[in-house]
Amino acid sequence: MKHTLSVLVENRPGVLARIAGLFSRRGYNIDSLAVGRSENPALARMTIVVEGDDRVIQQVNNQLDKLIEVVQVRDITGEPVVERELVLVKVKADPATRGEIIQIVDIFRAHIVDMGRNSLVIECTGGEEKINAFQDALEPFGIREVVRTGRVAMVRGARDTDEEEEHG
Amino acid sequence: MTLAARNLPLTEEQPSFQASGAEIVIRALEEEGVDTVFGYPGGAVLPLYDALYFSKVRHILVRHEQGAAHAADGYARATGKVGVCFATSGPGATNLVTGLANAYMDSIPLVAFTGQVSLELLGRDSFQEADTTGITMPITKHNFLVKRPEDLAVTVHKAFYLARTGRPGPVLIDLPKDVTARVITYSNSCREVDIPGYHPRVTPEAGAVARVVEALSRARRPVIYAGGGVLSAEATAELLVLVERTGVPVVTSLMGKGVIPEDHPLALGMLGMHGTAYANLAVSECDLLLALGTRFSDRSTGRFETFAPHAKVVHVDIDAAEIGKNVRVDIGVVGDLKSVLEALLSDLEKAPEVQAWQRQIAHWREAYPLRYECPEGVIKPQFVVEQICELTRGEAVITTDVGQNQMWAAQYYRCRRPRSFLSSGGLGTMGFGLPAAIGAQIGRPGETVIDIAGDGSLQMTVQELATVAQYQLPIKICLLNNGYLGMVRQWQELFYEHRYSQVDISQGGPDYVKLAEAYGITARRVTRPEEVRPALEAALSEPKPYLLDFVVDREENVFPMVPPGGSLDQMLGGKSVEAHAKRTG
Numbered sequence: 001m002k003h004t005l006s007v008l009v010e011n012r013p014g015v016l017a018r019i020a021g022l023f024s025r026r027g028y029n030i031d032s033l034a035v036g037r038s039e040n041p042a043l044a045r046m047t048i049v050v051e052g053d054d055r056v057i058q059q060v061n062n063q064l065d066k067l068i069e070v071v072q073v074r075d076i077t078g079e080p081v082v083e084r085e086l087v088l089v090k091v092k093a094d095p096a097t098r099g100e101i102i103q104i105v106d107i108f109r110a111h112i113v114d115m116g117r118n119s120l121v122i123e124c125t126g127g128e129e130k131i132n133a134f135q136d137a138l139e140p141f142g143i144r145e146v147v148r149t150g151r152v153a154m155v156r157g158a159r160d161t162d163e164e165e166e167h168g
Numbered sequence: 169m170t171l172a173a174r175n176l177p178l179t180e181e182q183p184s185f186q187a188s189g190a191e192i193v194i195r196a197l198e199e200e201g202v203d204t205v206f207g208y209p210g211g212a213v214l215p216l217y218d219a220l221y222f223s224k225v226r227h228i229l230v231r232h233e234q235g236a237a238h239a240a241d242g243y244a245r246a247t248g249k250v251g252v253c254f255a256t257s258g259p260g261a262t263n264l265v266t267g268l269a270n271a272y273m274d275s276i277p278l279v280a281f282t283g284q285v286s287l288e289l290l291g292r293d294s295f296q297e298a299d300t301t302g303i304t305m306p307i308t309k310h311n312f313l314v315k316r317p318e319d320l321a322v323t324v325h326k327a328f329y330l331a332r333t334g335r336p337g338p339v340l341i342d343l344p345k346d347v348t349a350r351v352i353t354y355s356n357s358c359r360e361v362d363i364p365g366y367h368p369r370v371t372p373e374a375g376a377v378a379r380v381v382e383a384l385s386r387a388r389r390p391v392i393y394a395g396g397g398v399l400s401a402e403a404t405a406e407l408l409v410l411v412e413r414t415g416v417p418v419v420t421s422l423m424g425k426g427v428i429p430e431d432h433p434l435a436l437g438m439l440g441m442h443g444t445a446y447a448n449l450a451v452s453e454c455d456l457l458l459a460l461g462t463r464f465s466d467r468s469t470g471r472f473e474t475f476a477p478h479a480k481v482v483h484v485d486i487d488a489a490e491i492g493k494n495v496r497v498d499i500g501v502v503g504d505l506k507s508v509l510e511a512l513l514s515d516l517e518k519a520p521e522v523q524a525w526q527r528q529i530a531h532w533r534e535a536y537p538l539r540y541e542c543p544e545g546v547i548k549p550q551f552v553v554e555q556i557c558e559l560t561r562g563e564a565v566i567t568t569d570v571g572q573n574q575m576w577a578a579q580y581y582r583c584r585r586p587r588s589f590l591s592s593g594g595l596g597t598m599g600f601g602l603p604a605a606i607g608a609q610i611g612r613p614g615e616t617v618i619d620i621a622g623d624g625s626l627q628m629t630v631q632e633l634a635t636v637a638q639y640q641l642p643i644k645i646c647l648l649n650n651g652y653l654g655m656v657r658q659w660q661e662l663f664y665e666h667r668y669s670q671v672d673i674s675q676g677g678p679d680y681v682k683l684a685e686a687y688g689i690t691a692r693r694v695t696r697p698e699e700v701r702p703a704l705e706a707a708l709s710e711p712k713p714y715l716l717d718f719v720v721d722r723e724e725n726v727f728p729m730v731p732p733g734g735s736l737d738q739m740l741g742g743k744s745v746e747a748h749a750k751r752t753g
Binding site: 068 | 309364366487
C-alpha cells in the first residue's frame with residue numbers, strides 16, 4: 001500500500017542526500033518526493049510517497065525520525081488531507097487537433113501555459129488519478145514531454161500537518 | 169601569540185582572543201575533556217597538528233588511519249568515553265572508513281576529524297580531495313562539513329553530544345584547510361547545543377514498563393537476552409540485581425559479553441551461530457524473551473522466523489527504529505536501559521516461578537557443554553584461550569580479531585567485568601584486535617590488555633606493531649596461528665565439500681617472531697601444549713609488549729555451529745547436541 005509521509009527537516013545542504021541515501025540503503029522504494037521551504041525558512045517540508053506493508057512503513061518512519069536533521073515525521077495516510085500534484089505536459093498540436101485538446105484542457109480545468117507552432121504546454125494540478133487520466137486523454141495526440149512534481153499533501157482543517165492527533 | 173599556545177581562559181576582562189580555526193578545535197576538545205587522540209597527519213590537517221603541538225592533548229601516532237579509528241574505538245569501548253581520531257583529507261579520510269563503519273555497527277561513540285581541501289578547491293577534484301561527508305553518510309551517526317571558523321566550536325560540542333547520547337555512534341567533522349588556518353576573534357565558549365530534530369528518549373513510557381512487569385511475573389520459562397546496549401547505558405549493576413531477584417537466566421550477544429560475570433550460575437554465555445548449546449536451547453524453548461539493548465543481529469538469532477518460537481518477545485532499546493526491525497516484538501520499550509531497569513525493579517513485586525526451568529537449563533548445561541578434543545602433542549586454540557582465562561581469572565581486557573580466533577575467545581574466555589571484551593561484532597572487521605588493544609591499553613594503562621589474534625587478521629593491521637613499540641604499550645598479542653583464513657576454511661569444509669579455495673596463507677606468511685623482533689617487540693613461538701602456560705606466564709609477568717605465536721591445530725573448527733540461515737536449536741558439532749536436534753526437530 002502507498003503511504004504519504006509529511007517530513008519536516010532542517011533546511012540545509014545535504015539533507016536531501018541523507019534522506020535519499022536512507023531509502024536506497026535500506027531498500028525502501030520512494031514513489032515520489034516533493035520538497036520545498038516551509039512556513040519557517042529554517043525548515044523544509046517533504047512529502048514522501050512510499051510503498052510498503054505496515055512493517056516497512058513503521059521502519060521508514062523510525063529510520064527517518066532517527067536522522068539528526070529530521071525534525072518530525074508524520075504518516076498522514078488515511079487522514080483527511082488535500083493532495084495535489086502538478087504536471088506540465090508538452091503535447092503535439094496542429095491546427096486540426098488544437099480545438100480538441102482545448103476541450104480536454106477545459107474538462108480537466110487545466111491551463112495552456114505556452115503555445116508553439118506545433119505544440120502546447122499545458123499545466124494541470126490535481127490528485128494522482130486525475131493527473132493520470134489527463135495524461136491518458138492527451139496520449140493519442142502525441143506527448144513529447146512530461147514533468148511531474150510528485151505529490152504534496154496537507155491535512156485538512158485547523159490542525160497543522162505536523163501536529164499529532166489528539167489521543168483519548 | 170595564539171590562544172592554544174597561551175591556553176588562556178576566557179574571562180570577563182578578556183572575553184575574546186584571536187585564534188585560528190585549528191586552535192578553536194583543539195580548545196573545544198580540551199573543553200570536552202579529551203586527553204588522547206589517535207591519528208596520522210597530512211597536508212590538509214597541518215593547521216590542526218600545528219595547534220596540537222602546543223596542547224596538553226596527547227596524540228598517539230598510528231601507522232595507518234584504519235588503526236587510528238580502531239584505536240579510538242578500542243579506547244571508547246574500554247573506558248566508556250568518546251574516542252577521538254584525526255586523519256587528513258582524501259586517502260587519509262577514506263582509510264578511516266572501515267573503522268567508522270565498525271564503530272557505527274557496534275554503536276561506539278567516536279568523533280573523527282578529517283582534513284579537507286580548502287573551500288576554493290572543493291568540488292574541483294583537487295589533490296587529495298574526497299567527498300568525505302558523502303562517503304561517510306551511511307556509516308556515521310551524523311557528519312558535518314564546517315565552512316566557517318565561527319561554527320567550529322559549536323560543531324565540535326554538537327558532535328560530542330551526538331556521539332555519546334541516545335544510541336551512541338561515530339560522528340565525523342570535515343575541516344577544510346583554510347577554515348582551520350583562518351584566524352578569527354574567538355569568544356564562543358558556549359557549550360549548550362540545540363539540535364531541533366534530536367531528542368533521544370530516556371524515560372520509558374510508564375504503561376510499557378508495567379506490561380513488562382506483568383509479562384515477567386507470569387512467565388515460567390523466561391530468558392534475558394542482553395546486548396551491548398547494557399554496557400553503553402552503564403546498566404550492568406541493575407541487570408545483576410534483576411537477575412538475582414528473579415532467577416531469570418541470561419544469554420548475551422557477542423557485544424553483550426561482560427554485562428554479567430560469566431561465571432555467574434545464571435549466565436549461559438553467548439547465543440547464536442557459535443553460542444553455547446544451552447543458551448540456544450534456552451532461547452528456543454523460552455516463553456518470555458526479555459531482550460535488553462540488543463539489535464537482534466542475524467548472527468545471534470539465526471533464522472528470524474524461527475527465533476524464540478514459543479516466546480512473548482519484549483524489546484527494550486534506546487533506538488525506536490530497532491523495535492521490530494528484525495524480529496516480531498510483542499512489547500517494545502523505548503528508553504535508556506538504566507532508567508528502564510530501575511523502573512522495572514521498583515515495580516516488580518512478584519518474581520516468576522522458575523525453579524523447574526532452572527533445572528531444565530542445568531540439565532542442558534550438563535548434557536551439552538562446550539568441549540573440544542585434546543590429542544597429545546597438538547595445541548588446540550581453545551586450550552590457549554582457556555589458559556589465558558585461567559591465568560587472568562577473567563579479569564583482563566581482551567581484544568580479538570575476527571574469525572575463528574574471535575569465536576573461540578568468545579566461547580572459552582569467561583569474562584567477569586564489563587568493558588573487558590572488545591570485539592568487532594557488527595562489521596566483523598579483520599584487523600580490529602591489535603589497534604583496538606592499543607586504544608584499550610592507552611585508556612586503561614594499569615591493566616592487562618591481551619589481543620587474541622588470528623594470523624589472517626593480524627596481517628591486515630600488522631603495521632600497528634610499530635605503534636605498540638613506539639609507546640612501549642605492554643600489550644600481549646596471543647596469535648592463534650593456523651596458517652589458514654580459518655573461518656572461511658571451516659565454511660568451505662562444511663558447506664563447499666572441502667574445496668579450500670584461497671584460504672591457505674601458510675606459504676609466504678611471515679615468521680611472526682622475527683617480525684615482532686624487527687619492531688623491537690619480544691616474541692616467542694609456542695608449538696607444544698605443555699609450553700602454553702609457561703609462555704603465557706612469562707609474557708604476563710613482563711611489563712612490556714610481547715607476542716606469542718601459538719602454532720595451533722590447523723583444521724580445528726568452531727563448534728557448536730548453527731548453519732547460516734538455520735534455527736538455533738539445530739546445531740552442528742558434538743554428537744549429543746545433534747542427537748538432541750534430531751529428537752526435537
